Amino acid sequence: xxxxxxxxxxxxxxxxxxxxxxxxxxxxxxxxxxxRDADVRAWAYVDPAHAIAQARExxxxxxxxxxxxxxxxxxxxxxxxxTADMPTTQNSPHYQGHRPSKDAGCVAVVRHSGALILGxxxxxEFAAGGRKALTRNPHNLAHTPGGSSSGSGAxxxxxxxxxAFGTQTGGSHIRPAAFNGIYGLKPTWGAVTRxxxxxxxxxxxxxxxxxxxxxxxxxxxxxxxxxxxxxxxxVAARGLKVAVCRTPYWDxxxxxxxxxxxxxxxxxxxxxxxxEDLELPARFGSLDEAQKTIAYxxxxxxxxxxxxxxxxxxxxxxxxxxxxxxxxxxxxxxxAYDLVADxxxxxxxxxxxFDVVVTPSAPGEAPEGLHTTGxxxxxxxxxxxxxxxxxxxxxxxxxxxxxGIQIVGPRHSDARLLAIAAALAPVIDAEAA
Numbered sequence: 110x111x112x113x114x115x116x117x118x119x120x121x122x123x124x125x126x127x128x129x130x131x132x133x134x135x136x137x138x139x140x141x142x143x144x145r146d147a148d149v150r151a152w153a154y155v156d157p158a159h160a161i162a163q164a165r166e167x168x169x170x171x172x173x174x175x176x177x178x179x180x181x182x183x184x185x186x187x188x189x190x191x192t193a194d195m196p197t198t199q200n201s202p203h204y205q206g207h208r209p210s211k212d213a214g215c216v217a218v219v220r221h222s223g224a225l226i227l228g229x230x231x232x233x234e235f236a237a238g239g240r241k242a243l244t245r246n247p248h249n250l251a252h253t254p255g256g257s258s259s260g261s262g263a264x265x266x267x268x269x270x271x272x273a274f275g276t277q278t279g280g281s282h283i284r285p286a287a288f289n290g291i292y293g294l295k296p297t298w299g300a301v302t303r304x305x306x307x308x309x310x311x312x313x314x315x316x317x318x319x320x321x322x323x324x325x326x327x328x329x330x331x332x333x334x335x336x337x338x339x340x341x342x343x344v345a346a347r348g349l350k351v352a353v354c355r356t357p358y359w360d361x362x363x364x365x366x367x368x369x370x371x372x373x374x375x376x377x378x379x380x381x382x383x384x385e386d387l388e389l390p391a392r393f394g395s396l397d398e399a400q401k402t403i404a405y406x407x408x409x410x411x412x413x414x415x416x417x418x419x420x421x422x423x424x425x426x427x428x429x430x431x432x433x434x435x436x437x438x439x440x441x442x443x444x445a446y447d448l449v450a451d452x453x454x455x456x457x458x459x460x461x462x463f464d465v466v467v468t469p470s471a472p473g474e475a476p477e478g479l480h481t482t483g484x485x486x487x488x489x490x491x492x493x494x495x496x497x498x499x500x501x502x503x504x505x506x507x508x509x510x511x512x513g514i515q516i517v518g519p520r521h522s523d524a525r526l527l528a529i530a531a532a533l534a535p536v537i538d539a540e541a542a
Contacts, residue, residue: 112137117182117271118324124171124181131164131171131181131225138183138227142269148250150243151264153188154195155228163225170223177223178332184219185264185273188229189236189257189307190316192216195226199307200234200242203419213305215274215316215333222332227270230260233482235415236276237309237408239424241479246288248510252475255285256482258319262289265319266511272329273319278310278404280471280488282317283515286500288475288483290511292534293319294326297521298495301333308411310404312446313492322541323530326499330527337524344532347381350463351533354387354517357394358486363473365506366487370469372504373514373537377467380536387459387466393452396490399445403493405430406437406445453494457519465529470498470515474506491515497523499530502538 112120112134123129139157146152160183167181191197191209198204212220220226231242233256242259246252247267254263258275262285265273275282277295286293295317303314318329331338353374355362362370378384408430415423416431469487476483491498497520502513514537518526535541 111141113141113268115271116322116325117320118322118328120271121180121182121328125176131167132161134181135160135164135183135225135227138270141267145247145267145269149245149247149263149267151230151260151267151269153198153200153229153231153260156195159194160225160227167223167225177221179219179328180223182224182272183227183270184224185228185230185261185270186216186226187236187258187261187274187276188232189276190216190274191305192226192229195229197229200232200240203422209305211305214302216305218302218333219329224272230264230273232259233257234424235307235309235412235427236278236281238426238430241482243479245479246475246510248290249508252477252510253288253479253482255288255471255475257281258285259482261319262286262291265289265321266291271320272325275317275319276306277315277317277488277492278313279400279492280485282315283488283498283500284471284483284485286319287470287513288511290502290513291319291321291500292323292326292502293317293500294330294523294527295492295498296335296523297497300335300521300523310407310411312407313400313404315492323527323534327527327531330523335523336521341524341528344528346377346532346536349382349465349529349532351377351382351384352387352459352463352466353384354389354466354468356468356487356490357389358397361472361484361486362469365473365512366469366471368506369503369512369514370467373467376536377533385463387463390455392448393490395448396452396493397486399448400489400493402437402441402445403449405435406442409433409437449493453496453520456494456496460519465526465533466517467514468517470500470513474508474510474512491517494520496520497526499526501530501534502540
């Protein structure tokens with residue numbers, strides 16, 4: 110097997126066993142990029158010579174016994190996240206060639222944990238609107254890979270890199286995981302530093318990461334020292350209490366989402382999980398609109414500096430946000446914040462009756478065309494409540510494209526969610542069994 114096809118956890122084990130070098134892994138990824146990226150267009154910036162030099166340095170450190178938890182593993186970085194040794198363009202014409210003076214906090218963590226930054230992945234402009242990424246879905250180039258973490262999702266999904274950062278303000282991380290047939294963790298809001306990532310909504314923006322297995326996600330979670338990881342014990346699918354939540358937006362689900370959720374439930378039942386339906390209180394149906402109110406309301410402050418700096422040259426979408434074209438009032442912001450706080454507290458309390466929630470991660474298969482990145486309706490409520498979400502591949506739809514589900518836990522249950530995912534993923538994802 111070419112090293113690029115290994116999961117991050119498999120590659121990490123091989124590097125530690127000295128049956129694989131970081132340089133060999135990086136060269137394999139670069140060859141995959143050279144072969145595929147002219148079609149997929151996942152990358153905004155890659156410097157092969159720099160990547161190989163980083164890998165050689167890490168191999169030298171290993172020979173001296175210096176290794177971190179992510180030693181030798183290549184990472185893709187969404188191009189709204191600062192990197193000191195590469196441009197951060199935000200997919201904006203106004204930031205082409207922009208070189209930040211330091212790494213974003215999340216990049217610093219993985220770099221100092223032994224990972225190497227392979228390159229920057231394409232994104233929707235400022236991860237918020239305006240220009241779309243050029244990236245195409247590796248499973249069918251006529252379809253979107255999702256967004257705004259378009260390049261990161263496609264790069265991991267097409268075996269160009271084992272790990273990559275995404276961000277989520279509405280549904281920008283979990284949805285691309287579903288569309289590209291990969292695993293993704295959107296941690297609890299605030300559990301991972303957002304320093305050095307483009308600000309859009311202070312209350313919603315969350316940095317997450319992609320991999321091709323739960324073990325990959327857990328490996329990165331360990332580097333970030335997420336709370337309670339050390340205290341987790343293995344979980345068995347049999348006897349686990351799983352709540353199936355179709356959400357108040359189930360009428361937006363397409364046939365593929367119906368099939369994915371039903372298939373996940375059927376597989377879990379056969380594995381001995383205890384299934385029950387979860388119908389959320391009626392007020393949860395207002396969370397999607399509350400998220401939009403908060404994101405746009407906070408966005409007006411976040412994008413005002415861009416408007417003042419770039420003037421009419423800036424995409425009109427950001428002028429509209431900064432000018433508060435939605436006429437969001439202070440009272441509307443307070444009402445939205447209060448609703449979210451009430452729902453989040455209610456949701457956390459529900460876990461006295463079950464272990465985990467299984468719910469759709471997208472309305473269906475990735476839509477055709479690059480004019481869209483898909484609908485966020487099955488993501489926004491979880492994002493704005495700050496709860497951790499973990500994407501798991503499930504089936505292929507009628508068009509042959511991946512369709513996933515997500516599992517959700519209460520706030521700051523990231524470690525427990527990863528332990529549950531380790532038990533459920535081989536059941537839900539037939540290819541992982």
